Amino acid sequence: MPNVILDFEKPLLELENRIAELKQYAGEKGIDLEAEINILENRLRDLKKEIYENLTPWQRTQLARHPERPNALDYFKLLFTDFLPLCGDRCCGDDPALVGGIARFEGVPVTVIGHMKGHNTKENLARNFGMPNPEGFRKALRLAQQAEKFGRSVISLIDTPGAYSGAGAEERGQAWAIASNLFAFSRLKTPIIVIITGEGGSGGALALGVGDVLLMLENAIFSVISPEGCAAILWKDAQRAPEAASVLKLTASELLSLGLIDGVIPEPLGGAHRDPEGTADNIRAEIRRRLQELRQIDAEQLVAARWGRLRRIGCF
Amino acid sequence: MLKDLFRKQKRYITVRPGTVPEREEEKEPLWIKCPGCGEILYVRELEKGLKVCSKCRYHFRLSAPERIAATVDDNTFQELDGDLQAVDPLSFPGYRSKLSSAEQETGMRDAILTGQGTIDGRSVLIGALEPNFVMGSMGCIVGEKITRLIERAIENKLPVILFSASGGARMQEGVFSLMQMAKTSAAIARLHEAGILYVSVLTDPTTGGVLASFAALGDIILAEPGALIGFAGRRVTEQTLKEKLPPDFQTAEFCFNHGLIDLIVPRNEMRQILAQILSLHSERG
Numbered sequence: 001m002p003n004v005i006l007d008f009e010k011p012l013l014e015l016e017n018r019i020a021e022l023k024q025y026a027g028e029k030g031i032d033l034e035a036e037i038n039i040l041e042n043r044l045r046d047l048k049k050e051i052y053e054n055l056t057p058w059q060r061t062q063l064a065r066h067p068e069r070p071n072a073l074d075y076f077k078l079l080f081t082d083f084l085p086l087c088g089d090r091c092c093g094d095d096p097a098l099v100g101g102i103a104r105f106e107g108v109p110v111t112v113i114g115h116m117k118g119h120n121t122k123e124n125l126a127r128n129f130g131m132p133n134p135e136g137f138r139k140a141l142r143l144a145q146q147a148e149k150f151g152r153s154v155i156s157l158i159d160t161p162g163a164y165s166g167a168g169a170e171e172r173g174q175a176w177a178i179a180s181n182l183f184a185f186s187r188l189k190t191p192i193i194v195i196i197t198g199e200g201g202s203g204g205a206l207a208l209g210v211g212d213v214l215l216m217l218e219n220a221i222f223s224v225i226s227p228e229g230c231a232a233i234l235w236k237d238a239q240r241a242p243e244a245a246s247v248l249k250l251t252a253s254e255l256l257s258l259g260l261i262d263g264v265i266p267e268p269l270g271g272a273h274r275d276p277e278g279t280a281d282n283i284r285a286e287i288r289r290r291l292q293e294l295r296q297i298d299a300e301q302l303v304a305a306r307w308g309r310l311r312r313i314g315c316f
Numbered sequence: 317m318l319k320d321l322f323r324k325q326k327r328y329i330t331v332r333p334g335t336v337p338e339r340e341e342e343k344e345p346l347w348i349k350c351p352g353c354g355e356i357l358y359v360r361e362l363e364k365g366l367k368v369c370s371k372c373r374y375h376f377r378l379s380a381p382e383r384i385a386a387t388v389d390d391n392t393f394q395e396l397d398g399d400l401q402a403v404d405p406l407s408f409p410g411y412r413s414k415l416s417s418a419e420q421e422t423g424m425r426d427a428i429l430t431g432q433g434t435i436d437g438r439s440v441l442i443g444a445l446e447p448n449f450v451m452g453s454m455g456c457i458v459g460e461k462i463t464r465l466i467e468r469a470i471e472n473k474l475p476v477i478l479f480s481a482s483g484g485a486r487m488q489e490g491v492f493s494l495m496q497m498a499k500t501s502a503a504i505a506r507l508h509e510a511g512i513l514y515v516s517v518l519t520d521p522t523t524g525g526v527l528a529s530f531a532a533l534g535d536i537i538l539a540e541p542g543a544l545i546g547f548a549g550r551r552v553t554e555q556t557l558k559e560k561l562p563p564d565f566q567t568a569e570f571c572f573n574h575g576l577i578d579l580i581v582p583r584n585e586m587r588q589i590l591a592q593i594l595s596l597h598s599e600r601g
Contacts (some may be wrong), residue, residue, distance in 0.1 A: 163528075165548030167561060171574050175547040179501055179532035186502035187509065192502030202485070202494060203528045203547075212497050224494040224525075225487050233487065249490050251407050255556070258405070260491050310502045311463065313495045316403050 002068045002273055008051060008059050015044045051124050056241035057251050061227060061245050063219040064198045065161075068273040069131075071279075072099050072114030072157050075197065078280035079155075079287070080105055080112060088135075088145060090170065095136030097128040097164070098208075100143045105155070107286060111138045111147035113208060114157030117198070130199075131164040134177035137207045141181050144188055153191040156208045161226065176310070178207040179288070185210035186310065187303055191294035193287060196220040196252075197272070213290050214260075216252035217279070218267040221243030222260075223250035260313065262278055350374050352542075366583045373573040375540050375583055377520055379422065380429035380446035383479050387587055388433030388442060396441075397464055401448050402426040403486070406521040417450045426457035427482070432466045436591035438598065441469045444479040447521070448493070453485035454526050458486075459496025466503040468512075475513035475594060480531040482523020504533045505560035513597045515590065518545050518568065520578065536593060537577040538586070539568035545577075577597060 005013050019040050026033040026229065055063070063069070069132035073217060076083045077145075080103035087094040100113035117123075117130035124130075140156075147154045165173055185192060192211030200209070200222030225233075227241035230248055250263040265282050294302065345354050347466045352374025362369070367376040378386065384393055400414045400423060419425060427449035432441050444463050445452040462478065463524055469476045488495040507514055516534025518527070521544035528547055531537075539545060546553075546566030554561060571577045581589050 012380055015463065021411070108566065124406045166554050167553060167557060170546050170548070170553065170566060170570075173532075173574070173576050175528040176576060177499075178528040178547075182498050182501035182529055183505045183508075183533055186498070203497065206494055210502070222491055222494075224485050224490050230487060245405070247409055255478055255491060258491070260495065288342045307502055308504065309493065310499045313499055314403075314405075314459055314489075314492050316405065316456065 020118035057245040068180030070276040098132040115160035137177040158196040159198035160200035181207040189299035221250040383444040391474040393433040408488040453486035455489040463592035480522040482526035500530040538570035543568040
């Protein structure tokens with residue numbers, strides 16, 4: 001059971017607690033309550049299905065931001081072997097909000113990059129809540145160019161509220177760093193698989209988002225602005241974020257039907273944080289399939305197809 | 317001569333019939349207060365001087381047609397893709413009415429004017445964002461028109477000049493607008509591979525997703541004095557930092573001092589500098 005329970009999960013928690021109580025009571029008193037427990041467990045299963053299969057966009061936003069949701073380093077550990085972290089932008093620093101390096105995927109060397117959030121306040125402070133400075137984006141670009149040189153595919157994991165909006169970030173050219181990534185990733189002569197695992201927040205997400213396939217986990221979100229920001233602009237009231245989440249069309253299934261992403265990776269019932277291994281299994285299967293396809297395509301064709309995908313977006 | 321330039325050229329800009337009714341002009345105030353120095357300026361005089369305050373050199377914003385008129389040679393501008401109309405791909409609440417009032421206000425169909433013209437006799441593909449159309453924000457049509465302009469540049473081996481004036485990506489088109497950042501940047505990467513010149517001119521304001529895509533990718537980046545240029549809104553940054561920022565934060569001068577742009581060019585010298593850049597790129601070294 002996760003430590004952080006979201007509002008819409010509370011009925012589940014109550015039921016789970018009652019089942020636990022009954023079990024304990026039955027054990028202590030030596031009474032047979034199996035029939036009652038079975039009924040409650042069936043109800044729990046049904047309720048879980050009902051809740052998680054009918055999530056609103058706002059509820060998915062909450063899941064996407066869940067502090068216990070697996071982060072980039074968790075996934076690196078679950079999906080790859082021999083991970084070697086590589087650091088620094090060769091200019092002014094290393095950004096802890098963006099991690100990357102070389103690893104093996106089912107034996108084959110790949111370059112991995114991703115936004116890095118923490119699971120608690122302390123970790124988040126150290127990771128700047130997954131909001132990169134320009135150094136982070138420049139590191140990602142450096143690693144991707146290195147991947148191209150050595151013929152490695154790039155696996156990019158997106159999970160960020162957005163690029164950091166500090167004074168230093170502006171001084172060191174935040175916008176320039178993001179633009180350079182969009183520019184360079186679009187022409188990189190090696191396969192790039194992008195997976196939005198949590199929050200895909202605006203330009204800071206997109207800076208790791210140009211590739212040959214763009215996938216999203218079932219409960220991930222991808223948006224031009226946060227629901228809070230959108231609500232503040234539309235209705236001068238950030239409290240109306242749940243409504244804004246609906247109008248922004250930020251969920252994986254909505255974006256798939258709009259043709260903006262290439263696929264949705266299912267999460268185990270209850271979300272990725274309740275079953276990181278199960279989630280990683282689903283991601284692994286998808287990476288395997290996509291890499292197999294992409295590795296057969298000649299580099300020139302790959303880049304041409306990547307351009308073709310972007311070119312079509314927004315033509316009606 | 318420069319003084320006459322602006323008014324003279326105004327005649328050659330395509331203004332759709334009915335968009336600028338005569339009586340509107342009569343309603344326009346004769347005097348305007350300069351936000352820079354507080355001086356009361358005669359509007360006619362201000363327009364003659366390319367909308368730069370004669371006292372403190374404050375640069376008023378230019379509409380996209382005014383910008384094109386102030387840049388290209390007389391009688392040479394031909395609009396491209398003028399028929400493309402703003403779209404509402406998400407059926408976003410209130411967006412359609414916002415678009416129609418923006419259309420009425422500016423006489424434009426979305427926030428950019430693109431076309432071909434000459435500067436000092438040299439052909440260029442040129443675009444200017446319209447700051448008064450939904451804050452000059454980039455949605456599908458802005459992204460598409462920029463992309464088409466760049467494709468034409470690659471095809472015809474002509475240099476590209478883009479004037480930015482924008483609040484960023486257009487929220488009402490969601491991820492469609494976000495992806496225009498990737499689309500325009502990728503188009504510029506292709507232009508780059510084709511070895512074609514791209515000059516980006518940042519004017520007040522150039523922020524958010526527009527700055528973080530095509531606007532930041534010029535071979536040469538120019539900016540007008542005093543222009544607001546930055547990624548995150550100043551208020552957002554102030555909230556993040558919980559402290560007041562220096563007065564020049566996110567201005568053209570701030571960007572220049574941090575090595576992010578090549579030159580700050582006053583409006584009355586812009587045409588001449590662009591002509592010089594085009595000339596210097598007209599032959600291989």
